[in-house]
Amino acid sequence: MIGFLNVGAVLIATTALQMTVPSVRILADAKFPLLLAVVLYYALTRPRGPAMAIAFWAGLLADSLGPMPLGYSAVCFCVVALAAGMFRGFVFEDTWITPAVFGLAAAGMVATGFYLLLINQEGFGDVSGWWLTTKIAGTAVLGIVATPVMFLVARSMDHLTREFTRRTA
Amino acid sequence: MKERTHYLWLVLAGVLLLLNLPIPASRQVKGFIREAFSPFQQVAGGWTGHVHAAVRALRSKRVLNDSADAMARELFVLRDEVRQLREIERENAALRDVLGFAAQSDKALVPCQILSRGDISGWWHTIRIDRGIAGGVTNDMAVLSFEGLVGRVLAVTDSTAEVLLVTDRNCKVAVRVSDTEVLGIMRGDASSIDGAGPLEMFRSAGRCRMDFIDRGVDLAVGDMIETSGLGGVYPPGAPVGVVTAVQEDPSGLYQVADVRPVLDVRGLRYVFVVRR
Numbered sequence: 001m002i003g004f005l006n007v008g009a010v011l012i013a014t015t016a017l018q019m020t021v022p023s024v025r026i027l028a029d030a031k032f033p034l035l036l037a038v039v040l041y042y043a044l045t046r047p048r049g050p051a052m053a054i055a056f057w058a059g060l061l062a063d064s065l066g067p068m069p070l071g072y073s074a075v076c077f078c079v080v081a082l083a084a085g086m087f088r089g090f091v092f093e094d095t096w097i098t099p100a101v102f103g104l105a106a107a108g109m110v111a112t113g114f115y116l117l118l119i120n121q122e123g124f125g126d127v128s129g130w131w132l133t134t135k136i137a138g139t140a141v142l143g144i145v146a147t148p149v150m151f152l153v154a155r156s157m158d159h160l161t162r163e164f165t166r167r168t169a
Numbered sequence: 170m171k172e173r174t175h176y177l178w179l180v181l182a183g184v185l186l187l188l189n190l191p192i193p194a195s196r197q198v199k200g201f202i203r204e205a206f207s208p209f210q211q212v213a214g215g216w217t218g219h220v221h222a223a224v225r226a227l228r229s230k231r232v233l234n235d236s237a238d239a240m241a242r243e244l245f246v247l248r249d250e251v252r253q254l255r256e257i258e259r260e261n262a263a264l265r266d267v268l269g270f271a272a273q274s275d276k277a278l279v280p281c282q283i284l285s286r287g288d289i290s291g292w293w294h295t296i297r298i299d300r301g302i303a304g305g306v307t308n309d310m311a312v313l314s315f316e317g318l319v320g321r322v323l324a325v326t327d328s329t330a331e332v333l334l335v336t337d338r339n340c341k342v343a344v345r346v347s348d349t350e351v352l353g354i355m356r357g358d359a360s361s362i363d364g365a366g367p368l369e370m371f372r373s374a375g376r377c378r379m380d381f382i383d384r385g386v387d388l389a390v391g392d393m394i395e396t397s398g399l400g401g402v403y404p405p406g407a408p409v410g411v412v413t414a415v416q417e418d419p420s421g422l423y424q425v426a427d428v429r430p431v432l433d434v435r436g437l438r439y440v441f442v443v444r445r
Contacts, residue, residue, distance in 0.1 A: 049176025
């Protein structure tokens with residue numbers, strides 16, 4: 001139950017933060033993929049089933065709070081969670097490089113996935129190649145920055161929860 | 170292992186369900202989650218407001234003094250304009266009485282505070298405001314600021330609304346060149362017409378494009394663009410932007426122009442929804 005509340009609190013706080021942090025104009029309005037970083041963290045630290053469920057809820061939250069059609073973020077986040085789970089063995093604890101590399105790859109994948117899903121929507125079919133490249137590369141670069149930070153936050157929350165459970169047990 | 174597979178199938182079914190939801194059901198789900206999330210957003214928006222206030226306080230005294238002087242001058246000019254407009258309104262009402270015309274305009278402005286800037290995914294240019302259905306806000310209402318047109322209401326819940334900005338590629342506005350009848354359609358986030366390279370694109374993100382301008386019209390850099398009122402969504406006369414480049418469309422049928430929008434969402438805290 002405490003673990004469930006912990007994940008819920010992290011998801012809600014991260015969503016509120018992602019909505020507040022402005023996009024980076026020179027990177028084609030790319031956003032820091034904070035929510036994706038959290039999804040990635042749970043995909044690497046939780047069993048596959050719960051990790052997929054977390055990815056689904058994170059995607060549902062993201063889609064509900066913006067104009068993105070319902071289900072698009074959920075699909076992308078679930079695919080990333082599934083893919084990240086396969087490379088769980090390569091994660092080295094206590095280093096920022098692994099989350100940074102995972103963040104780069106996952107953010108690039110999700111930005112590409114969003115474009116492929118949105119390509120038939122009005123306004124997205126005629127975007128310039130430069131804009132699209134900047135958007136995908138920019139999101140990937142922001143993923144390098146955001147993922148280690150969010151891993152640190154989520155890990156601290158996990159640690160707090162463990163401590164709380166240990167003391168109350 | 171069995172439980173894990175169970176979870177996966179459940180998530181897959183959930184994703185498929187979301188993707189195939191009919192639009193009204195999808196709107197209901199979104200509305201429910203937005204409404205539930207709005208308290209968190211208001212807290213986050215409050216913190217953002219404190220950060221903005223702190224940044225403003227940190228600005229040098231000289232900048233603040235200059236800004237105060239400029240605002241005082243603008244206030245003086247605006248008060249004079251209001252006085253003149255009231256006089257014209259009185260005269261207009263008297264003439265309508267004489268001619269037996271009913272008053273045409275019953276528009277009201279709903280003041281709103283911005284809760285968040287930018288779409289959560291970064292693929293749309295939107296803001297979220299703190300008024301919704303309960304405040305008389307509905308879809309497709311125009312949104313204005315002191316500077317000019319901000320956009321239109323895209324989605325609405327009981328207590329919040331999402332506004333699509335004029336700088337978004339999906340926002341199309343019927344516009345005209347100020348004080349003329351030169352018409353066109355403006356859309357946001359368009360690529361430049363003057364063949365500028367990618368570096369130019371980075372510098373001037375948020376640029377707009379005005380299409381379908383009559384070929385025979387002499388349009389100049391620096392001309393002001395305002396809403397034409399055609400289409401019924403946006404009120405006429407709201408400033409939208411300034412022409413920065415003009416060129417004939419490759420089809421040869423009409424002219425196109427680059428427009429720098431007056432809207433700068435970064436400094437914006439309050440907007441007004443035009444209630445019909």
